[in-house]
Amino acid sequence: VETVFDLLELEDTARSDLLQLPPDKMSDVALFCNAYPNVELTYQMDAEEGGVPAGDTVTLKVVLSRDVGEEEGESEESLAELGRVVCPRFPKPRATSAPTSAEGKRESWWLVVGDPHNNNLLSIKRISLVKDAKVKLEFTAPETPGDYNLVLYLMCDSYLGSDQEFEFSIAVIPSEEDN
Numbered sequence: 001v002e003t004v005f006d007l008l009e010l011e012d013t014a015r016s017d018l019l020q021l022p023p024d025k026m027s028d029v030a031l032f033c034n035a036y037p038n039v040e041l042t043y044q045m046d047a048e049e050g051g052v053p054a055g056d057t058v059t060l061k062v063v064l065s066r067d068v069g070e071e072e073g074e075s076e077e078s079l080a081e082l083g084r085v086v087c088p089r090f091p092k093p094r095a096t097s098a099p100t101s102a103e104g105k106r107e108s109w110w111l112v113v114g115d116p117h118n119n120n121l122l123s124i125k126r127i128s129l130v131k132d133a134k135v136k137l138e139f140t141a142p143e144t145p146g147d148y149n150l151v152l153y154l155m156c157d158s159y160l161g162s163d164q165e166f167e168f169s170i171a172v173i174p175s176e177e178d179n
Contacts, residue, residue: 001018004159039066039067039109039129039164041064041152043060043063043152043168045059045168046059050171051170051171052141052170053173053176054142054144054145054172054173055143055175056140056141056175057138057140058138058139058141058170059138060123061134062134062136062152063132063135064129064132064134064135107157108127109128109129109156109157110126110127110153111125111135111154112125112155113139114151115148115150122150123138125137146172147169147170148171149168151165151166151168152166152168
């Protein structure tokens with residue numbers, strides 16, 4: 001077992017034999033495993049055939065879908081629990097009159113478009129992901145024509161190992177102003 005997903009794929013008996021924890025601790029492991037996010041991401045870039053003019057706006061349409069599992073269902077109560085971080089050692093919020101203070105830590109997700117070769121951040125957006133989300137990321141195409149290898153990152157602030165990376169390319173052509 002090297003990742004959380006390896007632990008999730010184990011049968012209950014194999015997990016119990018491997019971890020050898022008392023029942024109350026195994027209950028905590030099960031709670032964590034059930035809450036661990038499994039997010040599918042697809043994306044599509046709006047770009048014209050032949051390339052993107054230098055300095056133009058590029059739109060990346062991202063669709064996120066969280067696997068909620070059959071046992072969790074889609075009731076309002078179960079959907080309200082999604083996104084709540086299972087962290088028994090995380091400091092509990094102080095009692096205030098704010099309704100969100102009783103909820104504890106909620107996960108946040110970040111969509112980032114970057115150019116690792118040039119060490120540039122092109123777009124960043126923080127999102128809340130309960131079940132499904134559609135997000136538009138916009139960024140400006142580089143000023144210098146050429147082929148660029150970019151990366152779309154999905155990062156979570158709460159769960160190690162849940163981050164994802166997707167490489168894509170854009171061809172930047174001279175803008176009409178340059179001609």
